[in-house]
Amino acid sequence: METIFEDLKFRELINQVTNEKELKKKLEKEKIVLYAGFDPTAPSLHLGNLLVILTLKRFQNFGHKPLVVIGGGTALIGDPSGKEKERELQLKEKIEENKEKISKEIKSILGEIKIYDNFEWLSQINLFSFLRDYGKHFQVSEMISKESVKLRLSSTGISFCEFSYMILQAIDFLKLFEKENCQLQIGGSDQWGNIICGIDLIKKIHKKEVFGLTLPLLLTKSGKKFGKTEKGAIFLDRNLTLPYQFYQYLFNVADEDVILLLKRFTFLSKKEILEIEKEHFKDPKKRLAQKVLAQKVTEIVHGSEELKRVERISEILFYGNLKELKKEEIKEAFYNVPSEKISLKEKKISVLDLLKEGKVVPSKSEAKRLIQQRGVSVNGEIILNSEKNFSKNDALYGKYFIIKKGKKHYFLIEIE
Structure with a gap:
């Protein structure tokens, strides 16, 4: 029987992993608790975040227990990872509003899982506790060697506020280890440094080994960031990215990208994906693989009824029966025309x-x-x-x- 690790390998979902041999052994022997974190800095998650959520779902399907941390505390500080300049500080009220929306998006895919807000524990730490209980475990020389910090130091600089972010995220991993015996954190490739900080903190305080795994950066073969358009990110919220626009973005991916995206964004089996690949390249103009990708991911995010609706819009446009469009569908169908x-x-x-x-x-x-x-x-x-x-x-x-x-x-x- 296939293991979760073999599934992740087939889907090319592993970018970096700590102590791969031990983690593989642990995943084969027992069911573990793992988590991923999301800062509510926007009112919706996007396609890049969706990859992390779907990876949590894969672990869930193999019997493991996923948790989510929504960074109500860390969002007040701002993660410097992948950012060329300092983020604007967010208002607490706006973060709370975003948190509610993001929680709904996560639960629509993962079900009624435990979602923690790190404001719960970070807000209880006073300055002396932060420095004595946590700060003493971090060497400045190691902190400035992290890629996200090095990048900023060589360009616009970094404030102490954002510099301390990695300690706060490390505390998240520590708290979940103490509360839930959480043994694995997953995240995007830009989170590697932050994840390592959490692993090190748990080892120093509890003398236990935990693990980290990052997913690859989503790039197309042409080098562009997948999930981004000239107008910005492709969001999961229908009010920010219309469902038909979401469907069309996936339907229009290039032939050289589509099979990898089917592996990463759908729950189709290895056998099914290989069959689709074989059929697709017999006649790529039919866009079979792109259609399956658009159908599967739209259904995951927006549901089966919404998928039927956007496919109906697509069919109307293909055959030119424009009078069949409903009033509210017209702007949606022609979202990208002059x-x-x-x-x-x-x-x-x-x-x-x-x-x-x-x-x-x-x-x-x-x-x-x-x-x-x-x-x-x-x-x-x-x-x-x-x-x-x-x-x-x-x-x-x-x-x-x-x-x-x-x-x-x-x-x-x-x-x-």
Whole structure:
């Protein structure tokens, strides 16, 4: 029978691990408690965080007990890891608000697991206790050798506030070891230094060995950070990243990236993934692997009903039946196309004015030329007559004109 470690290896989910031999042995012999931490510095987790949550879920599926720490305390300080400059300090009220939202996202995937807030114990430590009980176990020379600190010291510098962050995270691991006999911390590759601090602190105080494991940085073959777009991160919260946008981001990943992403982001078996890979590369244009990836991950994050809805939107757009879109789905379906708001000064507007005012074309003569070439459709209907007029009643829901120019360029015009 396959072990959790073998599963992680197949999925290429191990970047660094402490004492691999001993950890493998422990995972084969017993069920352990492990944890990952998330600072509530934003109102939602993103795709990079999702990889950590799904890895906790993998351990859970193998019978281990995952815990989560939400950094209500550490978020007040700010983690310097992976940051080129000092973070802006967050307000306690905002952190509390973010904490509630993030907890819901985590529980929607992991179920009713224990979620700790490190404010609970960090807020109880006074300055003398911090220095005497914890600070004495940390050598400054070792702290400044950590990659995140070295990077900042060589550029913008680092405040004592952020410099102390690694001690606070180490205390988290210590507290969970004492409360829950937690023996493993997992996190992103940028958390290696912080994780090692926790392992060392437990060893110095309790003379016990615990373990750390980091996941690889999510990069595409082209070197770009997976889960990021020009407009920012792909969030799990539907109000920050629309479900259709989330689905489309995954559907549009490159062929050279998709199989690895299926391994890391889905619970498909090794056999299933290898079969999908074989079928996909028989005819990559069909985008079989991308479709499976988009379906599986959208269902994990947004649920089966939402997956059906976004697939329906996708089908409507593919076949051009735009009038089947619901009013609230129109902006979602065309989230990434040029959009313009116009007002109807008269009761009617000519198609030439509609195209020019909607910035579909620079001039009426260009609009006329496109219509003659059958290169314009409005709300799914090809325009054959350049004298055609539209009223508000012709707009979808009295508000939207969806223009298609050529074979694939869409524009959204909204009537004010």
